[in-house]
Amino acid sequence: MERKEKLVVVTNKEIIPDLRDLNDVRLVYPLESFCIGYPYEFSITKIDDYALINRLLTDQDLKKLKKILAQSKIKGLIFDDLGIIELVKDLDVEKILLLNHLGNNYRSINYYLDYVDSIITSSDITIMELNYLLEMSKKPLILNTFGLIPLMYSRRALLTNYSKHNNLKYAEVLDTTINDKEFKFWENPYGTVVYTQKYYFLENYADFPNVLAYYYNPVFLSKDEILNVLKDNLDKINTFDFLQNEKTYFKLKGGENND
Amino acid sequence: MIELLAPAGRLENIKIAFHYGADAVYFGGQRFSLRANAKNLNLEEIAVATDYAHALGKKVYVAVNIVFHDSDFDGLEDYLKSLANIGVDAIIASDISVVKLVQELALPLEVHLSTQASVLNSGSAKFWQKLGVKRIVLAREASREDIISIKKNTGIDIECFIHGAMCTSFSGKCVLSNYVTGRDANRGGCAQICRWNFQVPDNPDLLITPKDLNMVPFIKDMIDIGINSFKIEGRMRSIYYIATVILVYRRLIDKILTNSLTSREVEYYLNILNRCANRDSTPQFYDKLPSVDEQYYLGREELSNQDFLGIVLEYDAKTHLAKIEQRNYFKVGDTVQFFGPNHETFDYEIKAIYDEDLKPIDVARHPQMIVYLKIDKALEKDDMMRLKIFEII
Numbered sequence: 255m256e257r258k259e260k261l262v263v264v265t266n267k268e269i270i271p272d273l274r275d276l277n278d279v280r281l282v283y284p285l286e287s288f289c290i291g292y293p294y295e296f297s298i299t300k301i302d303d304y305a306l307i308n309r310l311l312t313d314q315d316l317k318k319l320k321k322i323l324a325q326s327k328i329k330g331l332i333f334d335d336l337g338i339i340e341l342v343k344d345l346d347v348e349k350i351l352l353l354n355h356l357g358n359n360y361r362s363i364n365y366y367l368d369y370v371d372s373i374i375t376s377s378d379i380t381i382m383e384l385n386y387l388l389e390m391s392k393k394p395l396i397l398n399t400f401g402l403i404p405l406m407y408s409r410r411a412l413l414t415n416y417s418k419h420n421n422l423k424y425a426e427v428l429d430t431t432i433n434d435k436e437f438k439f440w441e442n443p444y445g446t447v448v449y450t451q452k453y454y455f456l457e458n459y460a461d462f463p464n465v466l467a468y469y470y471n472p473v474f475l476s477k478d479e480i481l482n483v484l485k486d487n488l489d490k491i492n493t494f495d496f497l498q499n500e501k502t503y504f505k506l507k508g509g510e511n512n513d
Numbered sequence: 514m515i516e517l518l519a520p521a522g523r524l525e526n527i528k529i530a531f532h533y534g535a536d537a538v539y540f541g542g543q544r545f546s547l548r549a550n551a552k553n554l555n556l557e558e559i560a561v562a563t564d565y566a567h568a569l570g571k572k573v574y575v576a577v578n579i580v581f582h583d584s585d586f587d588g589l590e591d592y593l594k595s596l597a598n599i600g601v602d603a604i605i606a607s608d609i610s611v612v613k614l615v616q617e618l619a620l621p622l623e624v625h626l627s628t629q630a631s632v633l634n635s636g637s638a639k640f641w642q643k644l645g646v647k648r649i650v651l652a653r654e655a656s657r658e659d660i661i662s663i664k665k666n667t668g669i670d671i672e673c674f675i676h677g678a679m680c681t682s683f684s685g686k687c688v689l690s691n692y693v694t695g696r697d698a699n700r701g702g703c704a705q706i707c708r709w710n711f712q713v714p715d716n717p718d719l720l721i722t723p724k725d726l727n728m729v730p731f732i733k734d735m736i737d738i739g740i741n742s743f744k745i746e747g748r749m750r751s752i753y754y755i756a757t758v759i760l761v762y763r764r765l766i767d768k769i770l771t772n773s774l775t776s777r778e779v780e781y782y783l784n785i786l787n788r789c790a791n792r793d794s795t796p797q798f799y800d801k802l803p804s805v806d807e808q809y810y811l812g813r814e815e816l817s818n819q820d821f822l823g824i825v826l827e828y829d830a831k832t833h834l835a836k837i838e839q840r841n842y843f844k845v846g847d848t849v850q851f852f853g854p855n856h857e858t859f860d861y862e863i864k865a866i867y868d869e870d871l872k873p874i875d876v877a878r879h880p881q882m883i884v885y886l887k888i889d890k891a892l893e894k895d896d897m898m899r900l901k902i903f904e905i906i
Contacts, residue, residue: 310633310652310683313662337636355688355699356630359583361610378688378699379582386583406707407686409654409798412721415805420717430711430719435693437711439719448689502691504549504702 260484261332261396262470263306267294269477279484280467282306282332288319291404291440291447292473298322304330308352309407309444311335332374339369350374350396354404358383360390367393372466374398377454381498385462394466399459400483401471402449403496405437413441438474449473452494453483515766516742518574518672519759522551522749527562527573529752532895533854534763537572538562539605540748541701544592545585546576547629549701551749556592560599572602576748578627580685580699581608590614597622605650607685612644623647625672629685629699633659635666642669650744653679653726654798661738670741675728676758676786677746679797681707681721722809727794729783732762733769735799753821753840756897757789760854781906788902791818820900822849823877823884828892834867834885835892837877843900844876850905851888853896858905861888861898 262273263282273279281303284292288307298305305328311319320341323331330348331338342349349370357363358376366373374396375384388395417424428439429451436451453475459468472480475491483491519530521540530538540546540562541553554562559575566573575596579585589611596604597620604622606612607629615622625648626632626641633652641649648670651660655673664671680687687698689706696702710718726746728735735743743766745758761782768774787794797803819841827836843849845863852858867885868874877884 310631310654310686311636312656312659313634313636313666314658316634316636335634335637336640337634337638339640340636354686356580356607356685358699359581359586359608359610361583361586361613362581362608365609365613378691383582383584390583403688403692405687405689405692406682408682408721410681410721410723410803410808412681412719415808416719416721418805419720419808419810422716428713428719430713432693432706432709432711439711450692497691500695502695502697502700502702504697504700506550506696506702 258465259467260399260470261304261467262480262484263292263401263472264296265293265471265473266475266477266480269480272477272481276484280304280329284308285322287444288315290407290442290444291449298326298328301326301328304328304332304348304350306352307331307333307335307338308354308404309334310409311337316341348372354407358387360387363387363395364390364392367391372396374469377403377496378502379497380501381457384498388462388464391464394464396467396469397456397459397462397465398454399456399468399470401454401469402438402451402473403454404447404449406448407445408448409445411441412446413439450494450496452492454496455488455491455493457495457498515736515740515770516572516672517759517762517766518742518744519755520677520745520748520750521562521755522548522553524554524558524562526750526752526755528565529895530755530759531566531569531571533756533759535571535759537574537602537742538566539574539576539744541576542592542596545579545581545589547578547627547699547701547703548576548748556595556599559596559601563599563601566602567600574603574605574625575601576605576627577611578605578607578629579701580629581610582700585700586610590618593618593620593622603648609644612641612646616645625650625670627684628652628674631683631685632663635663638663638667638669642667648672648741650674652683654683657731657734657738657799660740664739671739672742672744673735673740674726674746675732675735675743676726676762676794677790678792679723679726681723720808720810723797723803724807724809725790725792725794726797727783727786728796728799729761729765729779729786731796731799732765733774736766736769751821752824753897753899754789756895757852757899758786760852761786763854775906777906781903784903788818788820818900820902821897822900823898825851825853825892825894825896825898826883827894828888828896830891833887833889835888837884837886837898839877839880839882839884841880842876842878843898848901850899850901851890851892851896852899853893855893856890856896859890860901860905861886861890
């Protein structure tokens with residue numbers, strides 16, 4: 255079987271040399287001032303592989319980004335905001351869409367693939383839906399394989415507001431729960447992300463068809479933990495399957511969908 | 514023309530919205546809409562609503578704005594064809610496959626891009642514009658500068674929310690509901706987890722609920738910068754809410770356009786809106802980033818009121834008797850207010866109440882009971898009666 259690359263978001267600075275030594279790993283660097291939910295961000299001059307832009311941008315941001323990208327040596331760009339498509343149209347880099355929660359069917363994926371080289375698959379769909387989506391996709395996709403799920407992305411400074419309202423010391427990360435569900439809030443100057451506390455892991459990820467690469471988002475893990483995850487050793491990692499085996503519903507009467 | 518766009522979950526609300534001054538309404542059909550658990554309208558009702566609107570020279574927009582899973586597409590093509598045949602003025606979509614399908618089928622349907630797509634910049638707006646989208650409902654997070662820039666760079670029709678509940682998240686970027694309850698937020702099942710309390714060990718609960726949006730202080734500026742449509746949120750709201758909010762914004766816009774708005778009136782409108790919603794409301798992202806003051810810290814314990822006392826069913830100009838359907842308790846001796854689109858709001862002290870047989874009673878205590886009040890000032894069908902809370906300006 256063809257050995258596919260793993261795109262690993264750099265969430266731990268110590269690990270960079272180790273990741274570089276791995277043949278099947280490509281590094282994804284959160285781009286400074288253009289990301290939310292990451293402990294480390296990197297200036298464009300330090301990025302020699304993929305750059306990640308996961309926040310929504312204003313026209314001012316796009317103008318700034320255009321200048322930054324002009325001086326970059328990046329190999330690829332992973333982004334969420336569709337406004338970036340036109341900006342990087344003529345840039346000779348691999349373009350990958352990270353459609354946070356908005357790419358749940360193959361038709362939409364195929365339309366977006368007219369503009370980009372690949373798309374990172376959604377974590378909001380079941381295994382069966384994912385298989386079908388991959389089979390029907392007109393280009394190989396990047397499989398969302400491992401990591402914390404960003405459950406919500408707000409432009410609001412939710413933790414700053416919390417600390418002010420309650421006269422508490424500000425912390426940029428806060429663990430919370432609702433019943434048995436655990437959340438990790440993370441704020442930076444561009445907003446607040448709510449992550450799961452458990453790590454999503456796609457079961458049998460190597461068996462899916464039409465895959466270009468695997469995407470890893472190991473936020474908060476130590477160097478050793480990340481290296482273990484990349485070797486498929488997840489014994490000490492708190493993982494869960496999110497919605498892989500659970501179909502969501504939206505009609506309340508009888509709990510049945512209208513499909 | 515500046516459009517005042519009202520929400521509606523059913524035919525009754527649509528008629529009330531138009532009666533109280535909306536230029537257009539938006540609603541969901543029984544499938545493909547992000548309010549899956551609202552009553553919503555079937556195709557027959559959509560046809561009735563469309564005919565009703567067009568007879569008044571007004572418009573209807575139908576939300577087809579879920580984020581589709583592959584299994585959701587069954588019936589979509591026929592549904593879009595039906596909407597085109599009915600002659601609805603536009604659909605509101607967020608999924609690119611819906612936008613493309615309308616094009617591929619060459620349907621005479623205008624497509625408006627839902628706020629669910631979170632458009633915040635000109636590049637993104639142009640992306641959708643090239644796909645044939647005629648109007649963009651901007652992300653609620655768009656600032657004044659963002660709106661000006663997008664309008665200038667694209668010329669596309671811009672629709673902005675001006676009133677109603679806010680998501681904590683960028684719309685479409687939230688699956689808290691999916692995670693906590695299994696209810697799919699992006700397919701109409703949102704359980705509003707952002708209005709729940711998040712427990713924090715050894716510390717107070719974390720509350721992240723925004724106050725409602727209220728753009729009264731900036732309506733003039735929003736007109737000046739060229740926003741085309743002012744959208745009210747609330748497809749599941751009551752007719753009282755719709756009537757109150759639409760009438761306030763109708764009068765506000767009209768007075769701004771005739772340069773006759775006073776600061777006292779603005780204050781009065783703000784009081785009315787805040788009281789009506791049962792929640793505090795405030796501008797959010799337009800002029801600044803929201804801070805601690807733009808959030809709501811009461812959790813799910815929202816205040817409720819029984820301000821809505823009744824709706825006028827008929828008025829007899831000869832006898833001056835108003836036939837009223839009761840909605841909340843009122844009694845002889847209460848001072849109430851009547852409001853409607855075609856007269857100024859006025860106070861009225863209840864000196865007598867008559868039952869359906871015109872026999873005097875002291876109290877109207879039963880929901881939907883029919884009573885008569887003798888009122889000298891002329892009223893119209895669908896005028897409303899509320900508790901007097903504020904002095905009329």
